[in-house]
Every structure is written in C-alpha cells, then in structure tokens.
Amino acid sequence: xxxxxxxxxxxxxxxxxxxxxxxxxxxxxxxxxxxxxxxxxxxxxxxxxxxxxxxxxxxxxxxxxxxxxxxxxxxxxxxxxxxxxxxxxxxxxxxxxxxxxxxxxxxxxxxxxxxxxxxxxxxxxxxxxxxxxxxxxxxxxxxxxxxxxxxxxxxxxxxxxxxxxxxxxxxxxxxxxxxxxxxxxxxxxxxxxxxxxxxxxxxxxxxxxxxxxxxxxxxxxxxxxxxxxxxxxxxxxxxxxxxxxxxxxxxxxxx
Numbered sequence: 612x613x614x615x616x617x618x619x620x621x622x623x624x625x626x627x628x629x630x631x632x633x634x635x636x637x638x639x640x641x642x643x644x645x646x647x648x649x650x651x652x653x654x655x656x657x658x659x660x661x662x663x664x665x666x667x668x669x670x671x672x673x674x675x676x677x678x679x680x681x682x683x684x685x686x687x688x689x690x691x692x693x694x695x696x697x698x699x700x701x702x703x704x705x706x707x708x709x710x711x712x713x714x715x716x717x718x719x720x721x722x723x724x725x726x727x728x729x730x731x732x733x734x735x736x737x738x739x740x741x742x743x744x745x746x747x748x749x750x751x752x753x754x755x756x757x758x759x760x761x762x763x764x765x766x767x768x769x770x771x772x773x774x775x776x777x778x779x780x781x782x783x784x785x786x787x788x789x790x791x792x793x794x795x796x797x798x799x800x801x802x803x804x805x806x807x808x809x810x811x812x813x814x815x816x817x818x819x820x821x822x823x824x825x826x827x828x829x830x831x832x833x834x835x836x837x838x839x840x841x842x843x844x845x846x847x848x849x850x851x852x853x854x855x856x857x858x859x860x861x862x863x864x865x866x
Contacts, residue, residue, distance in 0.1 A: 618837050620865035621660045622818040634661035634817025637687070637694035637713070638810060640701040640721075641673030648702020649673035650680050651806035651854050652721075656698065657681060658861045659814025659834070667692055669704055695820070697733070698813035700724025701806040717816040721809035728769055735816070735827055736771040739809050745775060755779070763789055772827060774812075774835065776805060782831045784824050790832050794839030798846040803854025808838045811861070840864040 624633060636656050641649025649666070650673075656664050665687045668674045677684055689707060696717035699706075703723055712718070718733035725738045726747060742752045750761040755778070762775040766783035775781040778797075782790040812834040821827045838857070841864045845856040 616840055617864055617866045618833060618840065620815065620833050620837050622815075622820075628662075630662035632662065634696065634814070634820065635663040635665065635694040636661045636810075636813050636817050637665045637667065637692050637697045637715075638813075639667045639669070639697070639699040639704050639706070640806065640810070641670065641677070642703045642705055643670050643672050645702035646670075646673040646676050648803065648806045649677050649704075651803045651858060652698060652701040652810040653677050653681060653684055654858045655807035655810030655812075655861070656814040657683070657810075658858070658865070659811045660818030661696070661814040662818070664814070665692060665694060667704075669707075673702070673704075694817070696813040696817035698809050699727075701809050716820070717813065719809050719813040719816070721805065728771055731771070735821070737774055737812065737816075737831065738765075738769075738771055739774045739776060739805060739812070741776045741805065759783075759789055759791065763787055772831060774831060776808075780835050780839075782828065782835065784828060786824060788824065788828060790828060792832065792835045792839065794836045795842055796839070796846070798852045799839070799842045799857075801851070801853060804838075804842065804857055807854055807858050807861075808834065811838060837861065837865050 640652035665685045668686045697713050698719040700721040712730045714732045716734045718736045720738045762773045762781040762783040766773040770785045773783045780792045841860040842857050845852045845860045849856045
C-alpha cells in the first residue's frame with residue numbers, strides 16, 4: 612500500500628474565478644531533438660494551479676505531441692503570447708533569432724536557457740540548474756558545503772532565485788535567504804524530472820502571484836517538496852521510476 616502525503620500547493624479559488632483569474636503561463640520548451648521535454652514541461656504546468664496554459668509553436672513535432680497529449684493547452688505564436696509566468700528552456704527549444712526576454716512578473720529559466728539569466732526583464736526570476744548547468748554559469752560545486760554557499764552567491768550576484776537541483780535541493784534568494792529540501796531522492800536522477808518541476812513551478816507562481824521574498828520562497832519550497840513527494844510515491848509503485856510516472860503521481864500528493 613502506498614501512503615499518500617499531501618501538501619497545500621493549489622491557490623484557493625473563489626466562486627467568481629475564471630480561467631484567467633488564476634494565472635496564465637507561457638511555455639517555450641522542446642525541440643525536434645528533445646520533443647518529449649515539451650510534454651513533460653507542459654504537463655507540470657497543468658498541475659500547478661494556473662488556469663490557462665499556452666505553448667509556443669516553434670517546431671512541428673513537439674507542438675503536435677503537446678496538443679495530442681493535452682487538448683486544453685493553447686498553441687500560440689510569439690507575437691500574441693502574453694502571460695503572468697513564463698517557463699523557458701526545457702528540451703533545448705531553438706529560440707527565434709531576435710528573441711527578447713519577456714517582460715513578465717515571473718520567469719523560470721531551465722536547462723540551457725539559464726545562460727540567458729543576465730538578460731532577464733522579469734520582476735521575479737528563478738533559475739533551476741543542476742550542477743552541470745550551474746558550472747556553465749561559473750559556479751563549480753565540489754562539495755555539499757559548496758552547494759549552499761554557491762547557490763547563495765549566485766542568487767546575490769545575479770539578483771535571481773536559485774533552485775539548485777540535486778541531493779538536498781537548495782533554494783536561495785537574492786538577499787541571502789537559503790532553504791534546503793530533502794524530500795527528493797536519487798529516484799529523481801532520471802531524464803525529464805526537471806522538465807516537470809520547471810513547468811509546475813511556473814504554474815504555481817502564476818496562480819499564487821507572490822509579491823515578496825517570503826512569499827516567493829514559500830511557493831518555491833512547496834513546489835520542490837511536492838515534486839519530491841511525487842517522486843517518492845512513484846518510486847514505490849514503479850521500478851525504475853520515470854519522469855512520466857512522477858508527473859502522474861503529482862495530483863495525488865497535492866491539495
């Protein structure tokens with residue numbers, strides 16, 4: 612028997628709620644080389660509470676896969692793509708040549724797009740590197756102590772929130788606040804789990820609409836913990852666990 616632990620993830624909705632009132636998300640993810648990342652990224656976004664998920668149509672294959680999997684997701688072009696929160700980078704999307712970072716309230720940068728962090732124009736920006744991507748930014752982790760110290764340093768250097776994935780995920784804010792989360796385990800070390808997390812987090816930001824550092828940290832911590840608990844639950848049911856297993860377990864650990 613799998614024991615279900617639930618965490619408060621979904622923002623409350625009143626009787627006057629509509630699909631726009633609880634946040635809109637724009638997803639730029641996936642490529643012809645990594646089309647499945649788009650499905651996982653959008654899948655995570657569908658579970659974070661936002662009411663309107665849009666997917667940028669850059670390549671036919673990932674777009675077709677997303678729309679086949681999720682008929683509720685809206686295909687958009689770049690010119691008419693607006694959102695409360697953007698998530699960019701999962702699955703190495705080929706950004707338009709003259710792409711300008713969106714001016715939005717919330718921005719989540721994943722994978723290679725983390726290197727665009729210095730061009731951000733968003734009010735609250737989150738980067739979600741693993742240690743390899745973190746090294747590409749100039750922060751080389753060699754010990755567990757390094758993880759906390761360098762996440763804190765990068766958050767302050769770049770004026771962003773850092774979510775450094777790995778053993779004991781580290782969340783750091785621009786002012787130096789740090790949270791360590793141990794809910795996830797080695798089961799998360801499989802392709803695609805980070806894609807799910809990035810989309811899930813963007814959706815939570817769009818729906819909760821945090822306006823302060825404390826509120827941002829609370830949303831980030833909830834997202835990481837729910838993701839970790841879903842992985843634990845999936846690991847009990849499937850051996851080995853895959854990112855799709857984790858995605859399917861997310862609704863069972865959130866409320």
